[in-house]
Amino acid sequence: MSPALPDHVLRELGRTEGDADSLGLLVRDQDTRRLVLLRALLDAAGGAPATVLPPRRLSRLRQDWALLEAADRADRTAARAVLLYPLAGPWAQRCLRGLTAPGATAGLTSDLDHLSALAAAAAIRAGLAFSVRLTAPGGGLLPLPTLGALQTDPGPVDIAFDGDRLTLRPGRPAAATVSVHTQPDGTTSSPDPRWLPVLSLAAVLPGARPVPLDDLDPHRTSGSGLERHGLSGATNIDDAERKAWTRSWSGVEPLLRIGGEHRLTEAAVLLRCLVPLGPPPGSGPTGQGAAHCSGTRREAFGAVLSSKPATPAYFASTLVHELQHTKLAALSALVRLHHEDAVPRHFAPWRSDPRPFDGLLQGAYSHIALADYWQRFARGAERVTHRDLAWAEHARCREQVGAVLPVLAGSGALTHEGRVLVNEMIALYHRLADWPPPTGHLARAAAYVSTARVIWQQRNGSRRA
Numbered sequence: 001m002s003p004a005l006p007d008h009v010l011r012e013l014g015r016t017e018g019d020a021d022s023l024g025l026l027v028r029d030q031d032t033r034r035l036v037l038l039r040a041l042l043d044a045a046g047g048a049p050a051t052v053l054p055p056r057r058l059s060r061l062r063q064d065w066a067l068l069e070a071a072d073r074a075d076r077t078a079a080r081a082v083l084l085y086p087l088a089g090p091w092a093q094r095c096l097r098g099l100t101a102p103g104a105t106a107g108l109t110s111d112l113d114h115l116s117a118l119a120a121a122a123a124i125r126a127g128l129a130f131s132v133r134l135t136a137p138g139g140g141l142l143p144l145p146t147l148g149a150l151q152t153d154p155g156p157v158d159i160a161f162d163g164d165r166l167t168l169r170p171g172r173p174a175a176a177t178v179s180v181h182t183q184p185d186g187t188t189s190s191p192d193p194r195w196l197p198v199l200s201l202a203a204v205l206p207g208a209r210p211v212p213l214d215d216l217d218p219h220r221t222s223g224s225g226l227e228r229h230g231l232s233g234a235t236n237i238d239d240a241e242r243k244a245w246t247r248s249w250s251g252v253e254p255l256l257r258i259g260g261e262h263r264l265t266e267a268a269v270l271l272r273c274l275v276p277l278g279p280p281p282g283s284g285p286t287g288q289g290a291a292h293c294s295g296t297r298r299e300a301f302g303a304v305l306s307s308k309p310a311t312p313a314y315f316a317s318t319l320v321h322e323l324q325h326t327k328l329a330a331l332s333a334l335v336r337l338h339h340e341d342a343v344p345r346h347f348a349p350w351r352s353d354p355r356p357f358d359g360l361l362q363g364a365y366s367h368i369a370l371a372d373y374w375q376r377f378a379r380g381a382e383r384v385t386h387r388d389l390a391w392a393e394h395a396r397c398r399e400q401v402g403a404v405l406p407v408l409a410g411s412g413a414l415t416h417e418g419r420v421l422v423n424e425m426i427a428l429y430h431r432l433a434d435w436p437p438p439t440g441h442l443a444r445a446a447a448y449v450s451t452a453r454v455i456w457q458q459r460n461g462s463r464r465a
Helices: 007-014 020-047 055-074 076-083 088-100 108-125 239-250 252-258 261-270 312-334 357-380 384-409 416-432 441-460
Strands: 130-136 141-144 148-151 155-161 165-170 178-182 195-197 199-201 211-213 273-277 303-307
Touching: 007 020, 007 312, 007 416, 020 055, 020 076, 020 088, 020 261, 020 312, 055 076, 055 108, 055 130, 076 108, 088 108, 108 130, 108 141, 108 155, 130 141, 199 239, 211 239, 239 252, 239 312, 252 261, 252 312, 252 357, 261 312, 303 312, 312 357, 312 384, 357 384, 357 416, 384 416, 384 441
Parallel strands: 211 273, 273 303
Antiparallel strands: 130 155, 141 148, 148 195, 155 165, 165 178, 199 211
């Protein structure tokens, strides 16, 4: 067993659970990796040739870094809310590639400009007075990550912060100053319509941090390959949609609690922001149907990307689903779970394409958590229609997991940690049978999985099923 991960923690995670201390091990490891990534970015900039990073540009980067360090000294927790923000991960990786990979310098200048915005946001959240000139990119928005964005024309914007009030003055002639009120938790407000604050959703538990619903960060979906994974693109939401998200979110906490206290804990510990996506195909022109899409990104630890869920119940189940991916990806970074190759060859009832072993493990892990969640939901639901829907979801997810567990259990390439994890998943799978759904649900779920297998085999030929 890895010294970084006690045995009882791995067993908790194998059951798709984990208390605050256990999940905290994953969080601290991911946070350390982010800080190392940022330091690698600074070192790569210092070693980059002048043809990649001109001296003037390097000097500005070092000024931005100095402001970041000053903010970190002033209030480490506040400053690191920006440095460790999920959407800073894809940006940092993109910059590092631009500085180190031959032929990857396209867009590097504008990417590095974003460091100025990150440094300013960190200083604001740390309550550190400063003044700086930023450059608004094309597209009409100058973002201050975690805080909001200024609608303005491309060009210079002078920013000043006195420890309480933020002022932004676009460089174009006769442009009026935008005044913004800031709070220590990162919420902002302004009477000026040019300032667009990041919407902050209430914390799921007392003492936890609010959850930003971020439709402004320019790196929220960059490089994610959303279309390849069947997801819709990022979207900006209007006031009506913000109210709809807020209403749905307000019903999530009691529904997560139905799934057990561990579901609330993982949301409170792991979820750092939500990124709204457009409605998926087939959901109707207004996105009001039950169909939705969601995803996570390994490089954006703590972010969940999702189209607007139709109901609080689907919102809660989306979080259960996606936070298992967050959890397992972080665990896989901390300890090796298997030595299987990455060839896509395996049947997964929730996908039409062959999956690599790791993708199969990820999918089974998230679906067994859903099977457990929907079973608890069904047992606690008061309305017949809610119970029936929950039992149907439970049965489908459990049958899907049952179809792939033999492949996972039969792998000879699992590490000791991987074997413990899979054994706990198998134990959970069998415990779910202690409360079978009403007659008919399992038969329909079995038929669903059987049909999915036939279609998969027809589409993918001789690949392993």
